[in-house]
Amino acid sequence: MNSASCAAKISTQPFSLNPTSPTSHDRPLVSPKPTSLFLGSTRKLRLSSSSKLNLHRRSGTVVAVSDVVKQKKSKSTHSLLITKEEGLELYEDMILGRAFEDMCAQMYYRGKMFGFVHLYNGQEAVSTGFIKLLKQQDSVVSTYRDHVHALSKGVPARAVMSELFGKTTGCCRGQGGSMHMFSREHNLLGGFAFIGEGIPVATGAAFTSKYKREVLKEADCDHVTLAFFGDGTCNNGQFFECLNMAALWKLPIVFVVENNLWAIGMSHLRATSDPQIYKKGPAFGMPGIHVDGMDVLKVREVAKDAIGRARRGEGPTLVECETYRFRGHSLADPDELRDPAEKAHYAARDPITALKKYLIENSLASEADLKAIDKKIDEVVEDAVEFADESPVPSQSQLLENVFADPKGFGIGPDGRYRCEDPKFTEGTAHV
């Protein structure tokens, strides 16, 4: 998938921090570490010298997964990483993610959805690679870039599209929007607009899982929580606080970093003293793994290990997926800062193209099979748009619903009755 010849074509010069702007006064900070670490995992990762474990400190191993996976593959040319069914499932999920996001862009520019919409194009391997290994009772916590996490977890495309259109049939009744996808049925715990604020929620879900096992005595409860977040979040306090708590209490959680190198216009290298995020795991006592996030099979192998660890009660794992978003940060982002060469480099590593190539080369699927899936997904996405278009918008009476789970929280009115008992209450505004 990633041939050695690719590496040779890449310039050895690290991407300039300020490529073309003559007015910039920034002196690029000379980093002692090679900034070209992120040019593709064909390059061998340095194994951390702290791999000699100090057991007393309970630090974990840092693993270079590309080596592990290559070993697996070379053991026997006849043992593949996936079966045909699995391959088609992965392909379909990634195509769904891609087609859905492309449709979102179209709908946004046609004025069907508004606000901040953050698309996932290019990062599908991470969502598919991880979430397709989960059970329904496992939880996923995401960020504002959550459409595809929702789809992978099983939330119907119709429900997500309706939510984006702001209709009552949306998964959150139109009250959440693009950045707040929730599904109780599929255990998608959000959808968060501020970075980092979902990580403690994910830690709480993992805590519940442990609590169920140990206090409620549901011995077979092995529910795992996945927390997805980006490189920018890894400089945020909540990230570190939760790494600490998760490792301390051995919570069944996997912290999945979708490192796409950019936090809006802030390059990861300009924001982070040590850009190798996976190394921060062992500092808190959990394994830190770096994986090529453009390769769904590699991600899946790492995910199996990490999720397995969590299920067995061995504690959390930090997985850093090197990935890339093909579009801007959001549909409002002009995306002028990123070097076209960088974009081209990652476009050549499109995870969908790569999986397609793998499936065909290993005779797991034919072109016709894949085209059939493409067509099927096109229909699913079209149907989702149609459904969303035809769905009703919320009426004013919906405004005050769901503010409180127990609407007695609106209080007692001057007449002595609870406000929620007054049918006219929803027609007015919520007075304290």
Add this chain to the structure above:
Amino acid sequence: MLTPFQYLLSGIYLTRYILYSRHELLLFEALQEGLEEEMERDIRVCVMGEDVGHYGGSYKVTKGLAKKFGDLRVLDTPIAENSFTGMGIGAAMTGLRPVVEGMNMGFLLLAFNQISNNCGMLHYTSGGQFTIPIVIRGPGGVGRQLGAEHSQRLESYFQSIPGIQMVACSTPYNAKGLMKAAIRSENPVILFEHVLLYNLKERIPDEDYICNLEEAEMVRPGEHVTILTYSRMRYHVMQAAKTLVNKGYDPEVIDIRSLKPFDLYTIGNSVKKTHRVLIVEECMRTGGIGASLIAAITENFNDYLDAPIMCLSSQDVPTPYAGTLEEVTVVQPAQIVTAVEQLCQ
């Protein structure tokens, strides 16, 4: 020999004693009792906070609970308010009923992100799919020379957050009752305790009871003026009331207890009776609970007022360390007496 009437009376007292038997305890013990009873009643109730477990809580509200229920149900957290409050919210979304303690209410400023964005909002933004039956509690208020940062009143900061309820306890009776009601509520509730009230003593009922989260408490019925207050200021008001009664006034004192939402029924009935309102609060004047209360009363009961509403609040200053300055930062009984005299002219 007792007369038949005296037999009847002693029979009534004996019955009441048996039916409504009571025990005496301090306010922090009442909170602990409420918490313990709810933890026994529902295994999903758990506690999270700094030093709540082995240390028993910095104000002993969780004393003995870790030994009884274990380290997971009474969880000693690292010092990371934003994250462990968020963890409590995640746990609440997935089926538990956590009680999160801020060692001092002021520390919860660090958890503002989680309290505002997640605690208050997630039930709404998820379209009603997830409930957050969390209780966030802790001691706040001006103590004895604790310094500016440990003397904060967060009720005024949190009051605008949609989706949460706020209550303030002031007696052992309502402390236990509100604690239990807050835990049983499906809504997120912030329970404000006061550092100086933990050692108040009272005889409370033996049987199970809860206090309604949305109701205010009539402390002293009266005719001349409505005094609305909560938490520690209730005691300053009652002290002032003694002086006022001696001077011939008849104040009606209501402990509003529910800081969000306001009990407009109890408050309204009082305003309709006395036509004069004085608010005595400990939070600062600007943007305080009193400010919201003035707005609510003016909007709903303006026609019944014979005088503008008066509001006595703490000074808009960071609470000074020096004792003399701290004393004049909060409202003192003498000021309350003067205010009532002014109001009733």
